[in-house]
Amino acid sequence: MEWFEQARAAEQLRDWDAAIALVSARAECYSTDHSMHDNHLWHMDLLACAKRFSELTELALTDVHARRTLNRSLREQGMEAALHSRAKDGDRDALYVLVRLLCETRRTQEAHRAVQDFGPDDQYAHQIMARFRPPSNGTQ
Template sequence: MDWLERARAAEQLQDRDAAIALVSAHAECFSDDPDRHDNHLWHMDLLVRAERNPELTELALTDRHALRRLNRSLRERGMESALRERAEDGDRDALYVLVRLMCETGRMHEAQKVVQDIDPENKYAHQIVASDCWP
């Protein structure tokens, strides 16, 4: 059985530690090899499912895929305060995810206030409010 079969079997058995170890050894962000890049994305998903937020947060400092996957995970788990903290610390992706969430849940004024409070000069965040919050 090769590493890929073992990783899939570990994932199926919810042995996330084993799956993460196997996949991460064959993963590379922005690799010229599409398989290594796909494995990198798989690795990020495995980290989320294993709830390894500290590891994902550390990777997010230098890895756009980890950053996006972390913010998406926070959104999926309803952790708005964590998204806001990340946005306040300068994570623009977290701001965009938070604003979209507020717009989707009908909180236009809250979304506008978040943009004003956190990054009032951010044109893209204002654009999200203007396009996503209005019916």
């Protein structure tokens, strides 16, 4: 498993090029070999750590793991406008991440507008919003 130790060492040193090269050579999305699939998830995480958003964006066109990693990373980097754009383009995961972000930062009106604009019939988006509504118990 020499490659694995080399990849971990490169990751710890933040030598993203080396780590990505080592891991991606042994990665396969939805492989029947669980190690190959785990390496694929690791590869996506390494791309995010390296802030290789253009690569993740390209992969996200066909790879759900890349899409989720990209959206999570955009949120972590405070790139709300990019999430908004992805949601507008039809990325449902981006919509969910955006709505959570807006609700968690007490911008429920903006979250509501995003749901109305990009997924008015999306039940899950509405469920996310509902989790952040204060309970109405009839008392003030």
